[in-house]
Amino acid sequence: MITIYHNPRCTKSREGLCELEILNQPFQLRKYLDEPFTKDELEEVIKKLNIKPIELVRTKESIWIENYKSKILSDAEIINAMLAHPKLIERPIVVKGDKAIIARPKEKIKELL
Template structure:
């Protein structure tokens, strides 16, 4: 089941580690996408947001320094926020599990189970 799932993951993030553990407990070995090491393009983020069915502000970590420094807010235009997230991936919420055309923001980590079939 490895190629079917991609987990946007940060090994320093306890929620990311928990999500990975939950998947592995169910026999799923996802491909790991590390946005901090390999930043996504704006196009890749736009596709991710479509799969999530969420606007960029729903996956932006407002408490990150970059968010404050860049003076981003709920009034920031969507395209501008997507570009900012691509340029500063620390602002992107994680973990996120992608399964084909669907995705889920795994906050809490147990939400990854929503994309798995029945046990």
């Protein structure tokens, strides 16, 4: 099953959702701002993305700039920042099995499928 971690207020996230619908793929929709990640879920998604936690952070968000940008943070601290402020998480994230992508641009979804 495919899962898309989605923020309906984000244009790129809406484009990713539309792409899945066009590709006629069954999927689960998870509005991660309404239903936040658990620590285990976020760590698992990062593992499936095969990236460092900082690569999942929206570093241009004011929350990041004001609270974290000038600090040297461990991976665990970065994950905790994303858990405390889910808005910091890049989107959309599409997961299929043991693989995941940040679907920016939306065409990356085809690579995952």
